[in-house]
Amino acid sequence: MTPPEGLGAAGERLGVWIDAGRHGSMEWMPETADRRADPRRIFPDVRSVVMLGMNYGPEDDPLATLAERQKATISVYARNRDYHDLIKGAMKRIGSRFAAEARRRNLPDEIKVFVDTAPVMEKPLAAAAGIGWQGKHTNLVSREHGSWLFLGAIFTAAELPADPAETDHCGSCRRCLEACPTNAFPAPYQLDARRCISYLTIEDKGLIPREFRKDLGNRIYGCDDCLAACPWNKFAETASEAKLKAREDLQAPSLKDLVRLDDAAFRQHFSGSPIKRIGRAKFVSNVLIAIGNSGDAELASEARARLDDESPLVRGAAIWALARLAPETAERARAELLPQEDNAAVRGEWNLLGED
Numbered sequence: 001m002t003p004p005e006g007l008g009a010a011g012e013r014l015g016v017w018i019d020a021g022r023h024g025s026m027e028w029m030p031e032t033a034d035r036r037a038d039p040r041r042i043f044p045d046v047r048s049v050v051m052l053g054m055n056y057g058p059e060d061d062p063l064a065t066l067a068e069r070q071k072a073t074i075s076v077y078a079r080n081r082d083y084h085d086l087i088k089g090a091m092k093r094i095g096s097r098f099a100a101e102a103r104r105r106n107l108p109d110e111i112k113v114f115v116d117t118a119p120v121m122e123k124p125l126a127a128a129a130g131i132g133w134q135g136k137h138t139n140l141v142s143r144e145h146g147s148w149l150f151l152g153a154i155f156t157a158a159e160l161p162a163d164p165a166e167t168d169h170c171g172s173c174r175r176c177l178e179a180c181p182t183n184a185f186p187a188p189y190q191l192d193a194r195r196c197i198s199y200l201t202i203e204d205k206g207l208i209p210r211e212f213r214k215d216l217g218n219r220i221y222g223c224d225d226c227l228a229a230c231p232w233n234k235f236a237e238t239a240s241e242a243k244l245k246a247r248e249d250l251q252a253p254s255l256k257d258l259v260r261l262d263d264a265a266f267r268q269h270f271s272g273s274p275i276k277r278i279g280r281a282k283f284v285s286n287v288l289i290a291i292g293n294s295g296d297a298e299l300a301s302e303a304r305a306r307l308d309d310e311s312p313l314v315r316g317a318a319i320w321a322l323a324r325l326a327p328e329t330a331e332r333a334r335a336e337l338l339p340q341e342d343n344a345a346v347r348g349e350w351n352l353l354g355e356d
Helices: 004-014 024-031 033-037 083-104 122-128 175-179 197-203 210-216 231-235 255-259 263-269 274-292 297-305 312-325 327-340 344-351
Strands: 048-055 111-114 149-156 219-221
Touching: 048 083, 048 122, 083 111, 083 149, 122 149, 197 210, 197 219, 197 274, 210 274, 219 274, 255 274, 255 297, 263 274, 274 297, 274 312, 297 312, 297 327, 312 327, 312 344, 327 344
Parallel strands: none
Antiparallel strands: 048 149, 111 149
């Protein structure tokens, strides 16, 4: 637990948490800065914040599929049910018991529950509450659970004693920084989201910038490299919640199968999954980038088949993938399709054909 006025130092930490406040879909960062810095702007009566964590540690090496270039690598947290729904339900049940106990003790029973659904600084709050510390990769690290933690917050009007904050135990270790495929850490404890694969494949609504496409490898949704590299994970246990254990069909799915999903099939396949949130066009464009990195010429036909997709995002990624796997086929397709292309971004991809 931590008092809201104790957020001063944590609020300062936010300035180095992410360095993309005015980029694309990250515009909400500066717009909500005041509310994130002071919980009382979200819930004026808050006197204490109770932070909770749920372990989602993987059963196997989360990076093993990176070497299987014809398969897709999906971030561990997205290999089963949407954690927002799962944890929000658990948090509401805990909150109800908390409020009942507060009433029994004649304490204020007003609460608000948040699971990544409001401008709440979960990681600094969790550090202030003693759950862990923000590592050099900016994520929370626990001595008991490593880097694999979902966080939730209960804002309460009751005044509760604060737990001691956790101290930083990273020492001189730089494994998480050195593991990043796109060099998204300009310095320890600083993240430039514009280079982060998780941001690029999930939050950024456009086509992934050309400078990062090769670095994606076969990562189609999120990235766990910096989390998996943390030595504190040797103390982590696998997730105990069954709905957080990886679905078999999402552990190493075939790129060929995923790229063929139309909108209806995409929605059905990822029903209840956080992946559904990004939509079919963004998802398939990510898959096509992975196909372009696969080195498998047999997948060129899959890229060729998406050159006339209704989504410009998909068409643009298909051009890049086809050029990587079958450059002569791509050149012939350009002669046929460029004259009739009316989307500026897609035309740009055709004009840059053959350039990495």
